[in-house]
Amino acid sequence: MAITGIGVVAPGGVGTKEFWSLLTEGRTATRAISLFDATRFRSRIAAEADFDPHHEGLTPQEVRRMDRAAQFAVVAAREAVSDSGLEAAGALGAAGPDPYRVGVTVGSAVGATTSLDTEYRVVSDGGAKWHVDYTYAVPHLFDHFVPSSFAAEVAWAVGAQGPASVVSTGCTSGLDAVGHAVELIREGSADIMVAGATDAPISPITVACFDAIKATSPRNDDPEHASRPFDRTRNGFVLGEGSALFVLEELSLAHRRGAHVYAEIVGFASRCNAYHMTGLRPDGREMAEAIRVALDEARLPVTAVDYINAHGSGTKQNDRHETAAFKRALGEHARATPISSIKSMVGHSLGAIGSLEIAASALAIEHGVVPPTANLHEPDPECDLDYTPLVAREQRVEVVLSVGSGFGGFQSAMVLAREGLERGTW
Incomplete structure (x- = not known):
């Protein structure tokens, strides 16, 4: 199965080029948490994405409607489709393949955690009220409760009308969602899949959960060097956020339309x-x-x-x-x-x-x-x-x-x- 388009939102930069530059230069994007006041937590560091949804082309209505993770996914999906050449060729429109043969699979471990955390604080008056006042909630709260909204947002963004689903298997969701998309093409349910994963878990509830089991690093005085896989001095992971989406298609289809192939999933x-x-x-x-x-x-x-x-x-x-x-x-x-x-x-x-x-x-x-x-x-x-x-x-x-x-x-x-x-x- 060919990967013909890549889109990335990651700590250290938005876009595939910026992501690869950070990795190959060995730079770290871990820092003190700035998305909320983390002073009362054991681990106060994370790898945050410098993400401005308006700068990335999302409308005010999209920003209001979508959780941060959904915003990441839509921006990454648009980059992936453009990178694949489908957008320029009109391949998701009248001149291209049947949109009912284009599907979406999105992986996510924690769904719209950021928005749910924020909205709970609002409707409960900062946790002061046991009986919450739902009238203060945003009108799109239901979308935050159902992670399937992520797949719907990506499908709407790219014009895909084929199978759409969310895969949630914890920290393997990003691999499993792409694996599922490959199988959908192989079994004949779709010709093209826009697939990948997204999460924006840097919120008080997530940080508190990992604090409780001491899974995250408390190296708050040196966030840049806190994530130390395979090092003798490692003491936990550093929370991050981001998204990567791909355009997947049979190699023969990619060749017929002259698409660039990054790699095959075999x-x-x-x-x-x-x-x-x-x-x-x-x-x-x-x-x-x-x-x-x-x-x-x-x-x-x-x-x-x-x-x-x-x-x-x-x-x-x-x-x-x-x-x-x-x-x-x-x-x-x-x-x-x-x-x-x-x-x-x-x-x-x-x-x-x-x-x-x-x-x-x-x-x-x-x-x-x-x-x-x-x-x-x-x-x-x-x-x-x-x-x-x-x-x-x-x-x-x-x-x-x-x-x-x-x-x-x-x-x-x-x-x-x-x-x-x-x-x-x-």
């Missing part, structure tokens, strides 16, 4: 550990199984993997679990494969991060560059693989494995390959 699998809401087995068996099945679907041997885009959240448990999974799935090749975590630079945007990592994976193939893991100064002896510390690495990248791990035990793996890469049964 394998995908997901598993659940059926074990614990937040805990992970130390042997990484479930993630390793997802990797094995994704590579089998791709018809590629483990030795074909040139780069692994890790989940790399920066928690003690995850990074050890993931290291074990890579060793179990790839064997000795795990030690010869560069790996990195972009969460070190753009934080952990929950459901959105999987799609941002797909974007990074496709761009790694496109440009022949492996992004670094920022802030990795003291490697953890238990995380003893090549985690590409500090500086990006130029090399030819033919195949990328991107993985995700989420609360609830979700484990997902996706394989991307350079267009036309020869594959077989191994």
